[in-house]
Amino acid sequence: MTRFLSESLQAPEPFFRLGLRRLESANGNPNTDIRFSTEVKRETQAKLRSLGLDPADTTAEELYHALQARIKDDDVRLAKTLRTHAATHVSADGDVVSGMIHVLKQLPDSKRCFALKSSSLKALIKRQPPKKALKQLGYRSLDSFLKHEVPVLALSAAWLVEGTTWQQRFMDQYKKLKPSDFEDRNIMLIQPSSMRWQKLATEVVEHNKHNLLSFKELGALIFLPLPKAIPNGTVTVSLSLALHELNKTRASSTYLQLNQVQRDFGKIVQSVAQDELYLHSELLDQPVSWHLVQDYYSRFKHRLSEDIFEPHIGRDDISWHEVEQTLSAIEPSLEFWHHSAHLGLIHGGKPVSLNIVDAALNLCNSLPFEQRIVHYFQTSLWHELLLRYMGHEPVEQSVLNALRPRLATESVLA
Secondary structure, three states: OHHHHHHHHOOOOHHHHHHHHHHHHOOOOOOOHHHHHHHHHHHHHHHHHHOOHHHOOOOOOHHHHHHHHHHHHHHHHHHHHHHHHHHHHOOOOHHHHHHHHHHHHHHOOEEEEEEEEHHHHHHHHHHHHHHHHHHOOOOHHHHHHHHHHHHHHHHHHHHOOOHHHHHHHHHHHHHHOOOOEEEEEOOOOOOOOOHHHHHHHHHHHHHHHHOOEHHHHOOOOOOOOOOOOOOOOOOHHHHHHHHHHHHHHHHHHHHHHHHOOOOOOHHHHHHHHHOOEEEEEOOOOEEEEHHHHHHHHHHHHOOHHHHHHHHOOOOHOOOOOHHHHHHHOOOOOHHOOOOOOEEEEEOEEEEOOOOOHHHHHHHHHHOOOHHHOOHHOOOOOOHHHHHHOOOOOOHHHHHHHHHHHHHHOOOOOO
8 A cells, every 4th residue: 555655656765665664653553554545546436437437447548538528628617607707796708817816705715814015025126126027018117117016916027027046136135024024914816907918928828827826925816817719727727726825825824923923034934935834843754844734723623732823823814725625616517526636546657646737737738648747646645645644643743842942932023
């Protein structure tokens, strides 16, 4: 069973096997890896049957093509649903991106976040002017740029145009940020709609096969305009990734709130921007991601230790929502993908993914079976495996012990 996990994750051996053995031994040998592998295989077989396939007589390539056919039909239905929402609630033209933003705003999930103030962001942009972005969007001066574009969109354009050197210099400024530069507000879902953005957006979407930009430290998701002609699967990829980023944005917000007492708060903001939220604790020789902690306590709030997290955050701040479940609430035909993020089948030492993002990306890029994408399946499988071990008290205590020093109250200059 460990071989299934090893091959699915394409983990280095014998290190992965030895790491699992140590983890099992430390927790009284509960056979968590075997139980989890058995569960994944059983649920994968159930998904095959729901596709009308015989698990005992279906090749990996047959499954791959069946998933491609399924996601193609589902993507058409999802796009139609989003256009209907847009035409009914936003504008008569029924723009699919407007539909995305509308349905996301209607979700019952918390929209609150702890994010950088607009005034603070504007000051950072003025100190590091994005000259290429100004030219790309047709502005003659930085003042004109910031007058016509909200600061978050100004940074979005810069991020797409300026290059890694400018990005690094800009983020170096984060080291000087203080908690007083942040505020509690709703997550921003922004759609740039001016003609200035059309050419830039077309190039980005054509390359990335989705229209999303996410800035967790800003508490903002940017939805670029979609070209009229887009590959099948693009709508599903875009909305799925938006839901993933909402989870990460809420988790980043919680992490910033917990760490606002730290003297190195600016460096922590930088780590949030770089999506590097890790604790000084390890599972299977890997640092524990804060996303894992957020998801775990969202599922098992009765285990939440209030003496650790209060007064900075409460139970309602710890939230994490299954992407596929939310998708099926938006478009019921997507229910097939519910609980499938970490499911897959092994073929020749490499998995075939049942993750909806992998399936949609494979469709967008017209990838043959041999070149299939499995990244999101592997990430979800790893995340789910570690969640199972988090449920054992020695592991949970190790994580909490890593949290305590970081959350001890310190004096910090506002």
